[in-house]
Amino acid sequence: MEGPVFALIAVAGASIAVAVPCLLVAFFCRQSRRNLKPYCRRRGCSSPSGPALPVSAPDSSSWSFYGSAADACLEKLSLSDLAAATGGFSPDNIIGDGSFGFVYRAVLPSGTAVAVKRLSGDGAAGAGNREFLAELEVLGSLSHPNLARLLGYCAAGRDRILVYELLERGSLDAWLHGGDAEEGGGGEALPWPARLRVARGAAAALAFLHHGRRPPVLHRDVKSSNVLLGEGFEAKLADFGLARIVRGSPAKSHVSTQAAGTAGYVAPEIWLGVGATAKADVYSFGVVIIEMVTGQRPSWPVKAKIGEEEVDMVDWAREKIGAGQASEILDPRMGIGAQAKEMDEVKALLEIAWQCTDSAHKNRPTMEEVVTMLNKI
Numbered sequence: 001m002e003g004p005v006f007a008l009i010a011v012a013g014a015s016i017a018v019a020v021p022c023l024l025v026a027f028f029c030r031q032s033r034r035n036l037k038p039y040c041r042r043r044g045c046s047s048p049s050g051p052a053l054p055v056s057a058p059d060s061s062s063w064s065f066y067g068s069a070a071d072a073c074l075e076k077l078s079l080s081d082l083a084a085a086t087g088g089f090s091p092d093n094i095i096g097d098g099s100f101g102f103v104y105r106a107v108l109p110s111g112t113a114v115a116v117k118r119l120s121g122d123g124a125a126g127a128g129n130r131e132f133l134a135e136l137e138v139l140g141s142l143s144h145p146n147l148a149r150l151l152g153y154c155a156a157g158r159d160r161i162l163v164y165e166l167l168e169r170g171s172l173d174a175w176l177h178g179g180d181a182e183e184g185g186g187g188e189a190l191p192w193p194a195r196l197r198v199a200r201g202a203a204a205a206l207a208f209l210h211h212g213r214r215p216p217v218l219h220r221d222v223k224s225s226n227v228l229l230g231e232g233f234e235a236k237l238a239d240f241g242l243a244r245i246v247r248g249s250p251a252k253s254h255v256s257t258q259a260a261g262t263a264g265y266v267a268p269e270i271w272l273g274v275g276a277t278a279k280a281d282v283y284s285f286g287v288v289i290i291e292m293v294t295g296q297r298p299s300w301p302v303k304a305k306i307g308e309e310e311v312d313m314v315d316w317a318r319e320k321i322g323a324g325q326a327s328e329i330l331d332p333r334m335g336i337g338a339q340a341k342e343m344d345e346v347k348a349l350l351e352i353a354w355q356c357t358d359s360a361h362k363n364r365p366t367m368e369e370v371v372t373m374l375n376k377i
Helices: 002-042 079-085 127-139 172-177 192-211 278-294 313-322 341-356 367-375
Strands: 094-098 101-107 113-119 150-156 159-165 227-229 235-237
Touching: 079 101, 079 113, 079 150, 079 159, 113 127, 127 150, 127 159, 172 227, 172 278, 192 227, 192 235, 192 278, 192 341, 192 367, 278 313, 278 341, 278 367, 313 341, 341 367
Parallel strands: none
Antiparallel strands: 094 101, 101 113, 113 159, 150 159, 227 235
8 A cells, every 4th residue: 555655746747847947937927017018108118109000819820929028019010911911011001111021101090091011021030020120129218209109029930020110201312313202292392391300300310319318229221211391391310220328328329340331421430340330420410411411422432623533422412511612513503692591501501511521430419419509499
């Protein structure tokens, strides 16, 4: 009899040893789920104030969940919802593109329009997924009037999709150089007051990223196509796929020695392998200002006079500004006369751009200083 009794005791003990840890794990998981929303509120997250997005019950095989509190603050959308809203991701609905995928205009069942970015379908291992995670990490917990609002996301199979508020006036690039401007802007030239307003809005966004939050954020891809325009030409900075959150002072923190950005906008120290700092964003902002005032593309060389050698746009503009010849490089579509009040404003803005594009990053102003200078124009 002793043998069977000892056997029963051993089995019972083993069962208890397995059951207790399982019960503890289940308890803590349940508590974590209960505490997720309160933790999200402590982090400053809130439900998007934009349109309500359709939510479908996800099945376990088509959804990926990332364990950050920011994710819990975003709506979770099914791939079928977004496919229907974009007409099956029709090329006719493409309103923008980038190195990682296309942006589509989507219409929700409610009739509300949003922008849907479908990243390259390389799944969890590729660059598209890295951009997806970067945007969730940065925009999922940020709110500022001059940042494009992220409304929701979907990670289904190999698809990585982000949903943003739709800014019907399109990008600054389109208004300056054509493309979407012919549709959203009726082919009109962007007037000078609107350009100055855009400069102030973009500067406010970068100042917030660099100085208005802790830890600070480096955008690392500031350019005219990433500046979107609202109805009143308020600027909203978008596309945070290359952004990085840094620790310590943004002016001194180097997040990567790998070159990132777009040709024509990248600070010279990046090509030398120094690493990205907030001053690299400042340089890119200065390039955007020169682009707005001159109407020239930063990636295209400029020929100052017929027969002269082509030169880099920034070098060309800096030489003219330094020689007091700023009036010679203005976009004629702005219609600014030589003696007009607007000419003084343009020259003041170009002086800021001149400081921002100094080849020595230590000589560039901070974005807080840039905002102060812009407010004096």
